[in-house]
Amino acid sequence: LAKITQPISMDSYEGQEVNITCSHNNIATNDYITWYQQFPSQGPRFIIQGYKTKVTNEVASLFIPADRKSSTLSLPRVSLSDTAVYYCLVGAVARQLTFGSGTQLTVLP
Amino acid sequence: DVKVTQSSRYLVKRTGEKVFLECVQDMDHENMFWYRQDPGLGLRLIYFSYDVKMKEKGDIPEGYSVSREKKERFSLILESASTNQTSMYLCASSVGTANTEAFFGQGTRLTVV
Numbered sequence: 001l002a003k004i005t006q007p008i009s010m011d012s013y014e015g016q017e018v019n020i021t022c023s024h025n026n027i028a029t030n031d032y033i034t035w036y037q038q039f040p041s042q043g044p045r046f047i048i049q050g051y052k053t054k055v056t057n058e059v060a061s062l063f064i065p066a067d068r069k070s071s072t073l074s075l076p077r078v079s080l081s082d083t084a085v086y087y088c089l090v091g092a093v094a095r096q097l098t099f100g101s102g103t104q105l106t107v108l109p
Numbered sequence: 110d111v112k113v114t115q116s117s118r119y120l121v122k123r124t125g126e127k128v129f130l131e132c133v134q135d136m137d138h139e140n141m142f143w144y145r146q147d148p149g150l151g152l153r154l155i156y157f158s159y160d161v162k163m164k165e166k167g168d169i170p171e172g173y174s175v176s177r178e179k180k181e182r183f184s185l186i187l188e189s190a191s192t193n194q195t196s197m198y199l200c201a202s203s204v205g206t207a208n209t210e211a212f213f214g215q216g217t218r219l220t221v222v
Contacts, residue, residue: 034209043113043199043213044152087151094140094203094211095165099152 006088009104018075020103022088025069030092033064033071038085038102047086048073075105083107112136113214115200121220128187130217132200140203141183142167142211143175145196152199158183159206190221 006022024033032051036044048055050062050071061074075082085102116131134141140159144152144167154167156175164175172194176184183202187194197218201211 032209041216041218043201043216044211045213046210049209089209091209093207094201094209095142095154095157095159095167097209097211098154099144099146101149101151 004088004090004098004100006086006100006103008101009106011106011108012078013108014079015077018078018082018105018107020073020075020086020088020105021070022073023070024088024090027068027090028092031090031096032092033062033068034089034091034097035060035062035073036087036089036099038087044087044099078105078107080107080109113200113202113212115198115214115217117217118215119218119220121222122187122190124191124221126187126190126221128190128219128221130185130187130198130200130219132183132185132214133181134183134200134202134212135181136202136204136212137180138202138204138212139180139206140211141177142201142203143173143183143185144199144201145169146199146216147196155185190219192221195219195221 034049035047038044055062063072087102089097091097113134143155158177174186200214203211
């Protein structure tokens with residue numbers, strides 16, 4: 001299983017772009033990189049998934065370098081409602097995903 | 110929208126009771142999961158099912174069993190509840206065999222006294 005390292009917490013201000021970097025040095029060839037968001041007292045919510053290069057959807061962008069040993073989740077112009085825990089996961093299928101402690105993002109006014 | 114519904118948001122049970130946690134999904138997903146979430150430990154997979162009547166143990170199956178008699182319903186059973194099973198329980202579902210997008214329910218906060 002890939003060992004995941006991501007910051008425990010980050011603070012940002014409303015309107016700023018937030019980048020959360022995750023390292024996964026021993027990612028396997030078949031693994032995807034997936035990010036989830038979790039608000040207090042709710043289940044996690046899928047944000048984005050990628051294999052290599054860059055993926056963008058209506059919520060976020062995911063940047064993956066060629067060696068795939070790290071990835072960066074980019075949230076454009078965050079608001080207070082983006083305050084949540086963000087999980088970086090690697091795996092080929094959903095049942096292989098291991099949720100660590102995630103990154104607590106706090107958006108300040 | 111995919112909906113994963115867990116039968117209770119909050120549950121209080123006594124030590125030794127048999128406890129059933131129910132989960133229903135409405136998107137015809139093949140895969141269903143049960144996790145527990147504890148502070149500092151993240152989400153840990155208890156059991157996984159990839160088809161009706163099929164199940165696989167996750168990382169922490171001890172003290173739990175599951176039942177999947179219908180595709181849309183996945184039940185987690187605590188045979189004899191203990192205080193160390195006090196936790197937030199999360200059900201999820203996903204489609205297909207090469208997919209990392211799972212849809213989670215709201216969770217059941219179980220307290221065993």
